[in-house]
Every structure is written in structure tokens, then in C-alpha cells.
Amino acid sequence: MTVEFALNAEVRSDLGKGASRRLRRNVSMVPAVIYGGEKAPQSISLLAKDLAKLLENEAAFSHVLSLDVAGTKESVLIKALQRHPAKGFVLHADFVRVVAGQKLSAHVPLHFINEASSVGVKQGGGEVLHALNEVEVSCLPKDLPEFIEVDMAKVAVDQTVHLSDIKLPKGVELVALAHGSDLPVASIHLPRVREEAAGEGTAE
Numbered sequence: 001m002t003v004e005f006a007l008n009a010e011v012r013s014d015l016g017k018g019a020s021r022r023l024r025r026n027v028s029m030v031p032a033v034i035y036g037g038e039k040a041p042q043s044i045s046l047l048a049k050d051l052a053k054l055l056e057n058e059a060a061f062s063h064v065l066s067l068d069v070a071g072t073k074e075s076v077l078i079k080a081l082q083r084h085p086a087k088g089f090v091l092h093a094d095f096v097r098v099v100a101g102q103k104l105s106a107h108v109p110l111h112f113i114n115e116a117s118s119v120g121v122k123q124g125g126g127e128v129l130h131a132l133n134e135v136e137v138s139c140l141p142k143d144l145p146e147f148i149e150v151d152m153a154k155v156a157v158d159q160t161v162h163l164s165d166i167k168l169p170k171g172v173e174l175v176a177l178a179h180g181s182d183l184p185v186a187s188i189h190l191p192r193v194r195e196e197a198a199g200e201g202t203a204e
Helices: 017-027 048-055 058-062 119-123 192-203
Strands: 005-011 029-035 042-047 065-069 072-083 090-097 104-113 127-130 134-139 148-151 160-162 184-189
Touching (some): 029 048
Parallel strands (some): 005 065
16 A cells, blocks of 8 residues: 655654653653564654644554654554543554565444435434444555445345445455454444334334
8 A cells, every 4th residue: 555644753762751741741742652573662752743633634543654763764553542531632652563565453444335325224214323433454554445335225224234244355354353253333223212102102
């Protein structure tokens, strides 16, 4: 997959919790670490405003990023973000190195299509309920999808879409399915108010 997202970073030598707090407070930097591959973990820092701008795009979470660390470029994925519990800004970021030809695992968002025109909604008057909004995939870096579509067109009332029902891009596997867990993804049900009213009518 072509790298479309890039960040500049600096090598961080002043380590520890106190140093991280000073970094965030004094220069609006976010402490981070890069690990994985055959190299040792590396502590870095990023401009908070640059990271915040990158994260505005949902696709950043499922794209290989180009991280320029003091002139050396690394291909990485966002692995984890630690956020402030009240304000939501990033306190710390973890990046994992991407090695060409080596499978990676990443969380990819689900995009639900044809919900309004689905059989269960248009003909049955049901509502779509999402059980998952993202899935963990395993694939080569070149095959990493930006998102995965879930087509709800033929789903009727009281039907559930499972992981095994999703059409996957070539070369992409679902980690949960590989471990034998066919999780529910979405379903269509009648609105609860209508169900209760129907039940009351039957009782009479």
C-alpha cells in the first residue's frame, strides 16, 4: 500500500515519567516509542499539533505511516494511544515497525453500506444495530485495507451479520475468525417501542 501519511519525530534521550510530563508541558510534544522488527525499541517525541491533525483522519489508524526520525524514515503502524481521561488529547503513542513481506496485524474500521435500503429497514421497518465498528486483520503491508465494507442490503429483520459473512479484500484475514471466533457484526431488529406495543396487543 502506498504511504500517504507522514510525521516528523525527534529522538528522545530524556526518559522517565517526569521527563514525559516536562516534554508535554514545555514544548507541546508527545512522547512515543517505536518497536518491532529487528531493531531495538526507540523513544521519540512528536509535535502534539501534528499528531492531532493526523488523527483527525480515520484512515490514519489503518495506514502504514512514514515516520521521519531525525532524517531516518521508518514505516510504522499506530499500535496504541494513551489519551487524557477528561480532555482526550494524546499523552503517549506506541508505533510498531512494518517490515515488507512480513505479515502485520492492525485494527481496521468497518463501513456499513446500504443500511437505509436494506430489506430489514425498508420493507420490515427495522433498525440497524452495530455490534462492532472495527476488526483486527492480518495481512501483508501491501494488502492493508483502509476500511472494510459490510453490505447490509439483503439483511432482513432479526437477521445477524457475522464476521464470516463479510467479503474481505484479497490477502486479508480476520484475526478473530482465525481463532475460531465468528463474532456478530451487525443486526436488524424492530424498534423496542413497536415490539412492546405489539406484545401488549397480543395479550389483549
